[in-house]
Amino acid sequence: MxxxxxxxxxxxxxxxxxxxxxxxxxxxxxxxxxxxxxxxxxxxxxxxxxxxxxxDGKHELLLALFEDALSATATEIRLATADVDQPLERVRIAVEILFEQSRPRPGLERPLFSDFALRLQIEHPDQVATARLPLLAVFTELLAEATSSGVIPINRPRNQAFLVIQTITFAARVNDVAINGDGHRVTIDEVWQFCLGGISGA
Structure with a gap:
């Protein structure tokens, strides 16, 4: 049986x-x-x-694909940080991977992120939160490890992980629009420094 x-x-x-x-x-x-x-x-x-x-329909199918993509990113982060000794370096690697996975790329359409995810964020934020659970888990673990080692003074790593993920994904997805007259776009280093300032209280 x-x-x-x-x-x-x-x-x-x-x-x-x-x-x-x-x-x-x-x-x-x-x-x-x-x-x-x-x-x-x-x-x-x-x-x-x-x-x-x-x-139940097309929406649920797209949601499953979106969840799979975020889960794959979380797995990639775990693999990329597994052999890294420094806790803060592991966080930096995670930030860079998520930024690269989330940003628009010339010649490569990613409608699950550019179209579907944006609509989902507005219409079904609860489903976005559920889809992001694997990412939230890995970022929470990395920040908790950095806190335990004394590198950063975070009391609520899960909350900080949520804010870091929000910052990275928003910055990445609007990065195809120049933010000022000289054509400057946000760089991954600028995103990391901003996140570092937030989690370190600097």
């Missing part, structure tokens, strides 16, 4: 992944999230009935 249940769960996961892969391919081709559920179904070679067994 247990083996049968595991096999059924695996098949369901595989079906879900095929829908996610199909949607990701469509986003890459169209450079937008403007596609239909039927297109996803056709691309995945599955049925419409199967789609609605796993997702």
């Amino acid at each position: 247990e083996r049968s249940t595991r096999a059924a769960t695996l098949r369901a996961e595989q079906r879900v992944q095929r829908f996610l892969d199909a949607a990701q391919e469509l986003i890459a081709e169209k450079e937008t999230t403007d596609f239909t559920v039927q297109e996803v179904v056709d691309r995945s070679n599955q049925s419409l009935r199967s789609f609605y067994q796993h997702f």
Whole structure:
């Protein structure tokens, strides 16, 4: 019975992944999230009935892709900081990775972040908060470690982690707009120095 249940769960996961892969391919081709559920179904070679067994609609599918992307970023941060000895250096690496993953890139459309995420932030902030939990967890851990080592004087690392993530993602996503007349754009070093000042109380 247990083996049968595991096999059924695996098949369901595989079906879900095929829908996610199909949607990701469509986003890459169209450079937008403007596609239909039927297109996803056709691309995945599955049925419409199967789609609605796993997702309530297109919004839930995009949300799953968004959550996967943020979870992948959190995993990348953990891997990149695992062998770094200095706690504050680990925080800096995390800030840089999130900034790079969040900013618009010339010739590379990222509509999940530039379109969907911005609408989601306005219309469903609770879903954004849930999607960001893996990122919040890793930043909280890194700041807590830096606090324990005496490098920074933070009493509430989770709150500070939330503010740091908000700062990074906002700065990254509006960075394609010059902030003054000389065409200057915010650099990753400026973002890091700003975050460092906030978490160190400088």
